[in-house]
Amino acid sequence: MSFKKLAVLAGVAALTLSGCAAAADDTASEATSSTEETTAAATTEEMKDIKICVYTHGDGGTFWSVAQMGAEDAGKDLGITVDYQGSSNDSAKQASTIDAGIAAGCNGIAASAPDAGAIEQAMLAVKAAGIPTVTMNSGSDVFKDLGAFTHVGQDEIVAGREAGYKFNDAGMTNILCPIQEAANSGLTDRCAGARETSTGTVSDFNLDGGLADLTAASAKIKAALEADPTIDAVFALNADIAAKAVLPAVQDLGRDIMIGTVDMSEDALNAIAAGDIAFAIDQQQYAQGYMSVVLLYLNVTNAHSLGGGLPIYTGPGFVDASNVAQVQALVAAGSR
Amino acid sequence: MMSNLSDERVSQTSIATRMLRRPELGALIGAFVIFSLFWGFDTTGNFAALGGTAGWTDIAAPIGIIAVFVSLLMIGGEFDLSTGVMVGTSGLLAGMLVTEYGLNMWVAIPIVLLFAAAVGFINGMIVVRTGLPSFIVTLATFFVLRGANLAVTKSLTGTVRVSGIEEAEGFDSAHAIFASRLMVGTSSFQISILWWIALTILATWLLSRTQFGNWIFASGGDKNAARNAGVPVDRTKVTLFIMTSLASAFVGIMFVLRLQGMQAGQGVGMEFFYIIAAAVGGTLLMGGAGSAIGASIGAAIMGIADIGIPYALWDQDWRWTFIGVILLAAVLVNTFIGNRAKGAKR
Numbered sequence: 001m002s003f004k005k006l007a008v009l010a011g012v013a014a015l016t017l018s019g020c021a022a023a024a025d026d027t028a029s030e031a032t033s034s035t036e037e038t039t040a041a042a043t044t045e046e047m048k049d050i051k052i053c054v055y056t057h058g059d060g061g062t063f064w065s066v067a068q069m070g071a072e073d074a075g076k077d078l079g080i081t082v083d084y085q086g087s088s089n090d091s092a093k094q095a096s097t098i099d100a101g102i103a104a105g106c107n108g109i110a111a112s113a114p115d116a117g118a119i120e121q122a123m124l125a126v127k128a129a130g131i132p133t134v135t136m137n138s139g140s141d142v143f144k145d146l147g148a149f150t151h152v153g154q155d156e157i158v159a160g161r162e163a164g165y166k167f168n169d170a171g172m173t174n175i176l177c178p179i180q181e182a183a184n185s186g187l188t189d190r191c192a193g194a195r196e197t198s199t200g201t202v203s204d205f206n207l208d209g210g211l212a213d214l215t216a217a218s219a220k221i222k223a224a225l226e227a228d229p230t231i232d233a234v235f236a237l238n239a240d241i242a243a244k245a246v247l248p249a250v251q252d253l254g255r256d257i258m259i260g261t262v263d264m265s266e267d268a269l270n271a272i273a274a275g276d277i278a279f280a281i282d283q284q285q286y287a288q289g290y291m292s293v294v295l296l297y298l299n300v301t302n303a304h305s306l307g308g309g310l311p312i313y314t315g316p317g318f319v320d321a322s323n324v325a326q327v328q329a330l331v332a333a334g335s336r
Numbered sequence: 337m338m339s340n341l342s343d344e345r346v347s348q349t350s351i352a353t354r355m356l357r358r359p360e361l362g363a364l365i366g367a368f369v370i371f372s373l374f375w376g377f378d379t380t381g382n383f384a385a386l387g388g389t390a391g392w393t394d395i396a397a398p399i400g401i402i403a404v405f406v407s408l409l410m411i412g413g414e415f416d417l418s419t420g421v422m423v424g425t426s427g428l429l430a431g432m433l434v435t436e437y438g439l440n441m442w443v444a445i446p447i448v449l450l451f452a453a454a455v456g457f458i459n460g461m462i463v464v465r466t467g468l469p470s471f472i473v474t475l476a477t478f479f480v481l482r483g484a485n486l487a488v489t490k491s492l493t494g495t496v497r498v499s500g501i502e503e504a505e506g507f508d509s510a511h512a513i514f515a516s517r518l519m520v521g522t523s524s525f526q527i528s529i530l531w532w533i534a535l536t537i538l539a540t541w542l543l544s545r546t547q548f549g550n551w552i553f554a555s556g557g558d559k560n561a562a563r564n565a566g567v568p569v570d571r572t573k574v575t576l577f578i579m580t581s582l583a584s585a586f587v588g589i590m591f592v593l594r595l596q597g598m599q600a601g602q603g604v605g606m607e608f609f610y611i612i613a614a615a616v617g618g619t620l621l622m623g624g625a626g627s628a629i630g631a632s633i634g635a636a637i638m639g640i641a642d643i644g645i646p647y648a649l650w651d652q653d654w655r656w657t658f659i660g661v662i663l664l665a666a667v668l669v670n671t672f673i674g675n676r677a678k679g680a681k682r
Binding site for chain 1: 380381382385386387388390391394395398486490495496497499500501502517523524591594595596597598599600601602642643646647649652653
């Protein structure tokens with residue numbers, strides 16, 4: 001029997017059994033969740049005491065503040081407490097925060113897993129304490145090893161592949177892929193995905209620290225474009241990099257270069273509306289935050305383990321000239 | 337005629353005054369105040385209990401281990417800005433030795449420590465031979481290592497992280513000694529806390545009970561006078577740089593075992609936290625005075641804030657602001673208490 005079928009059967013069996021078991025399923029014998037309980041049917045009073053914790057590696061910038069807003073909005077909509085902590089790319093800090101989540105009274109923990117090995121022990125300790133977990137944003141192929149029942153996010157390689165197709169449709173042959181966070185393997189995955197499907201060449205370009213100094217980043221990209229006049233497209237991996245570093249460089253040079261990016265910002269969308277940027281891949285991080293909370297909430301209150309043992313994808317969605325107007329208002333409000 | 341006033345030079349100082357003159361006291365008072373603050377705002381009920389304590393000591397220990405040796409170096413009159421990135425370099429090196437070259441973890445660890453000692457030695461030798469400010473020299477080392485972390489990792493593994501350490505020989509035993517957990521009641525404490533306490537005791541003993549400790553104070557206080565008095569200032573400083581690098585490598589090894597790998601950017605940015613912890617603990621930035629226990633208290637304060645803020649359900653972005661306010665307040669309090677205790681006019 002294939003592993004998928006086995007997993008689905010196991011999921012159905014688990015749901016059936018927990019349905020029969022009804023009330024107290026508090027299995028936490030080693031660790032205490034002092035103020036909250038994890039009963040299957042919670043009263044309204046108890047619902048306000050439910051605490052879902054979202055512990056990511058995020059840095060509070062344009063991208064992650066939207067994910068945070070999604071998680072916190074879910075908390076408000078459901079009437080529960082949500083604790084969001086971002087570790088600014090520090091795996092050790094994220095591991096410590098997840099460990100501390102047990103004593104912090106979290107009833108469910110969602111974590112991003114760009115480096116699964118780093119948080120593995122912490123996530124397994126959380127699971128052993130009887131607290132359900134999901135992964136979000138990164139970790140679509142490792143969530144099971146971490147004891148999570150599903151993953152909410154976008155697969156970076158899939159996103160890269162789709163971008164590769166877009167560049168193929170436009171006939172691009174030489175694509176530059178600037179990587180603005182050298183230690184982020186999700187970014188390298190995007191370039192790798194594009195390389196898989198592109199009929200031309202995709203070259204990685206080191207732009208580490210680009211977000212901290214966009215003017216310098218722009219100068220570096222301009223230099224790279226000047227060095228190779230055959231480059232006809234740039235696959236930027238961040239909306240600020242695309243709109244504030246790549247676009248000025250391309251406009252300075254006056255060459256006809258197609259720009260595609262990942263994630264959105266107000267400036268990037270304006271550029272799409274103006275025809276300067278071709279597309280933005282939207283991984284819908286608001287939904288990553290929102291759905292993580294909802295999935296854990298359903299698990300805590302009604303013992304649902306959704307996803308069927310597979311990841312739940314929030315992207316890639318594409319924003320281009322055809323749908324940009326709709327999305328612009330939402331980005332300006334900070335929710336996309 | 338006999339004066340009725342006793343000569344102030346032979347008057348007894350009260351125990352209270354003697355205590356207040358110790359640099360750690362301001363830090364300890366600060367730690368209690370901050371702890372009480374977060375206890376008051378705690379929403380979980382666990383902050384002041386075992387669970388919360390396990391949380392903040394987990395964060396404080398790796399900061400404290402390095403901060404105590406950074407404080408020794410600062411008392412000796414120098415700075416080391418390469419400590420944060422050295423944590424990453426040593427973790428990556430250990431990881432690459434075991435995964436790319438198949439070494440046993442127990443062979444990789446001494447190699448990494450030797451490497452760190454060599455970097456510390458180079459830092460120290462450049463500072464004492466050229467007379468350049470250590471701030472600049474170690475800043476240069478920081479950039480050199482930062483670039484190497486990325487470039488070497490990428491060229492050897494093709495990615496920006498080292499992983500799969502848990503498959504290596506010797507991993508389990510090394511993990512048990514440097515990165516395991518101890519259950520106290522229902523809470524699990526990291527073993528790094530025991531190492532932190534042991535190294536704090538070691539550093540304090542070095543500083544207050546050995547001749548080397550005297551040399552540290554002398555080198556930082558006035559290195560020319562010290563040299564004239566026969567203190568081997570250069571040797572002392574080089575030894576101190578070796579110690580900060582070793583402490584950083586130690587934490588790097590602990591991290592790579594706990595995280596079962598390491599990413600190339602780990603540790604960058606932490607160097608200022610170690611200096612802040614030392615300053616909060618009463619170590620003067622100009623050298624010549626300070627305390628290793630104080631640095632540990634400073635590290636504890638950081639851990640308390642890092643756990644207290646989420647437990648209070650505050651926005652964790654305030655963490656940075658908090659650290660800044662603590663730093664300023666701690667230095668002011670230390671100076672104020674110190675001046676009063678020494679009888680200085682305001």
